Amino acid sequence: MIVGVPREIKPGEQRVALTPAGARALAEAGHRVEVEHGAGGGSGIRDDEYATVGAALVTADEVWQRAELVLKVKEPLPAESARLRPGQILLTYLHLAPAPELARALRDSGAIAIAYETVQRADGSLPLLTPMSEVAGRLSVQEGAFYLGRAHGGRGILLSGVPGVPPGNVVILGAGTAGLNAARTAVGLGADVSTLDVNPDRLRHVDDIFRGQVVTLMSNSFNVEQVLRRADLLIGAVLVAGARAPRLVTKDMVATMKEGSVIVDVSVDQGGCVETIHPTTLLDPVYLVSGVVHYGVANMPALVPRTSTFALTNATLPYALELATRGVVAAARANPALAKGINVWRGQVVHPAVAEAVGTPATPLDACLR
Numbered sequence: 001m002i003v004g005v006p007r008e009i010k011p012g013e014q015r016v017a018l019t020p021a022g023a024r025a026l027a028e029a030g031h032r033v034e035v036e037h038g039a040g041g042g043s044g045i046r047d048d049e050y051a052t053v054g055a056a057l058v059t060a061d062e063v064w065q066r067a068e069l070v071l072k073v074k075e076p077l078p079a080e081s082a083r084l085r086p087g088q089i090l091l092t093y094l095h096l097a098p099a100p101e102l103a104r105a106l107r108d109s110g111a112i113a114i115a116y117e118t119v120q121r122a123d124g125s126l127p128l129l130t131p132m133s134e135v136a137g138r139l140s141v142q143e144g145a146f147y148l149g150r151a152h153g154g155r156g157i158l159l160s161g162v163p164g165v166p167p168g169n170v171v172i173l174g175a176g177t178a179g180l181n182a183a184r185t186a187v188g189l190g191a192d193v194s195t196l197d198v199n200p201d202r203l204r205h206v207d208d209i210f211r212g213q214v215v216t217l218m219s220n221s222f223n224v225e226q227v228l229r230r231a232d233l234l235i236g237a238v239l240v241a242g243a244r245a246p247r248l249v250t251k252d253m254v255a256t257m258k259e260g261s262v263i264v265d266v267s268v269d270q271g272g273c274v275e276t277i278h279p280t281t282l283l284d285p286v287y288l289v290s291g292v293v294h295y296g297v298a299n300m301p302a303l304v305p306r307t308s309t310f311a312l313t314n315a316t317l318p319y320a321l322e323l324a325t326r327g328v329v330a331a332a333r334a335n336p337a338l339a340k341g342i343n344v345w346r347g348q349v350v351h352p353a354v355a356e357a358v359g360t361p362a363t364p365l366d367a368c369l370r
Contacts, residue, residue, distance in 0.1 A: 001324040002032045004067025006060055007039040010074045012282030012297075014042025014305035017071035017092065019313045022320070024053035031324045034058045034067060043309040069324055073312065074299055075102055086110030086346065089328050091320060093117055093132075095298075096343055097244040097357035098271035104358075106344045112328055116316065118242045118351055119341035126241060127337070128319065130177050131311035133266075135301040137181025137237060140264040141170065141189065143295055143303075144233040147262045147286060153293045155260030157232045160190035167191050171227045173219065173248055173273055174237035175202035178266045180209070182235045187213050194227055224248055228257050236265035236273040242343075242353030244271040251275045251289075259291035269298040329369055339365060 003026055005018045016039045018026075023033045033055040037047060047057050064070070064083035072092035076084070081102065084090060087110065094115035096103045106113045116128035126133075141159075148154035148168065161167035170186040172179045175197035186193045187210055195206050196219040203216040217223045228234065228249065234257070238245050245267040254263070254276050265277040272278070276289040280296040282303060287294050301308035319338055322331045332339040342350055348363035349355040355362035 001068045001327075002034060002066050003069045003071060003320065003324055004058075004063035005033070005035045005039055005055075005071050006063045006080070007036045008042075008073050009077060009080065010299060013074055013299055013302045015073045015299075015302055015309045015312065016040045016043050016045065016305075017073050017312070017316070018320075019310055020045060020049045020053045020055075022313045022317045023050055023055040025317060026321065026324060027054035029321055029325055032056065034063055036060050036063050040309075043305045045309070069320070071316070071320055073309075075099065076106075078105070081105040081109060084109035084111040087112065089323060090114065091116070091316070091323065093269075094343055095269045096351075096354045097242060098269075100358040103344065103349060103354065103360075107347055107349060107360075110346050111344070112342065112346060113344040114323075114338070114341045115242075115343045115351075116341065118343060118354075119319065119337050120241055121337045126177075128312075128315050128341070129239075131315050132301045132308065133177035133239075134181050135304065135308050135311060136266045137178035137235075138185045139300050139303060140178070140182050140235045140237070140266050141185040141191075141233070143285075143297075143300070144170075144235065144262045144264045145189065147293050147295060148232060148260075150260075153260065153286065153288065154262055155232060155258060157260075159186065159233070168232040169230050170194070170233045170235065171231040172196070172235045172237055173224070174239065174267075175199070175206050175216075176237060176239055178239070179235070179237035180206065182237055182266075183210065183214050186233075186235075191233075196223060196227065219248065221248075225253055225256070228253050231257060232261050234261070234263045234274075236263065236267050236277070238267050238273040239270065240353070242351050242357075244357050245273045247273060247275050249274040249276075254292055255290040257290070257292050260293070262293040262295065264295040266300065268296045272296070332365070332369055
């Protein structure tokens with residue numbers, strides 16, 4: 001199979017979907033790998049590193065025209081979705097629930113669109129979302145701490161505090177992968193940390209890991225209202241696989257937060273769990289609502305592209321190899337986790353949560369695989 005890797009064109013996006021090690025593995029399996037010139041530059045990967053392992057360096061047009069399997073990092077922008085052709089396989093992050101126009105464009109293209117974030121194992125884990133959730137969770141506190149600086153619109157709070165001055169208060173909504181990693185970073189800085197979740201088993205897990213260093217609370221409107229009033233930094237880390245994130249923080253709640261406090265909503269790429277959040281870019285990451293700094297970068301791991309690129313390829317390569325070697329139909333039949341990643345199949349929306357979010361009937365995947 002011809003596997004193509006275009007350069008990412010989303011503003012501020014510096015990751016690439018395949019490392020040289022991944023290109024070598026695909027080439028050794030008998031596939032032709034075509035990488036757009038300069039695709040790895042933002043992650044510190046030179047063109048000659050791809051050429052050395054057998055990848056062909058080509059133009060963007062050649063990638064899109066020839067590739068049977070296109071590997072990307074972020075969802076296709078309109079200029080990219082227009083290049084897709086019937087039957088072409090796209091493997092990338094899609095986050096279609098809050099993006100009905102993109103869902104329609106993918107449906108109209110006739111392509112087969114597979115989303116990293118909805119590949120799901122039988123135990124409910126999301127193996128291709130996990131590495132970027134780890135990165136985003138840790139970065140959320142790092143970025144939040146930066147914007148708490150007075151020069152950046154924040155309250156002027158040092159999260160760790162100093163002797164004689166209490167630490168900053170960090171509230172984390174969600175105890176999944178991103179929330180746990182946010183808590184790990186916040187605790188490491190010495191902040192006063194609270195985590196809320198609807199699942200008491202997740203809260204027990206948090207309590208076991210951090211041995212009482214994190215206050216755990218059930219997530220409900222009353223508790224959310226209470227913790228927001230004292231929060232210096234709010235981290236939104238709520239996920240419902242494939243679906244739009246639930247709105248847990250209303251505009252009125254945001255108005256009760258301290259002036260200069262900061263919100264970092266990691267779930268913004270799924271619509272966000274804060275009513276006042278909207279997507280921003282690494283080039284223009286923040287804005288103010290009710291005196292509260294809002295950070296809505298939808299591709300936060302692109303801030304550390306080299307780490308993110310290698311972590312992502314570590315997770316995605318086995319699935320790319322399976323698709324290239326077996327073909328998409330056989331791979332989907334053999335691997336139920338991969339099958340759950342299929343969002344759009346040749347003009348049909350097949351993922352139930354995505355279909356519900358964009359207001360279209362879901363076509364059963366089994367009917368498409370016959």
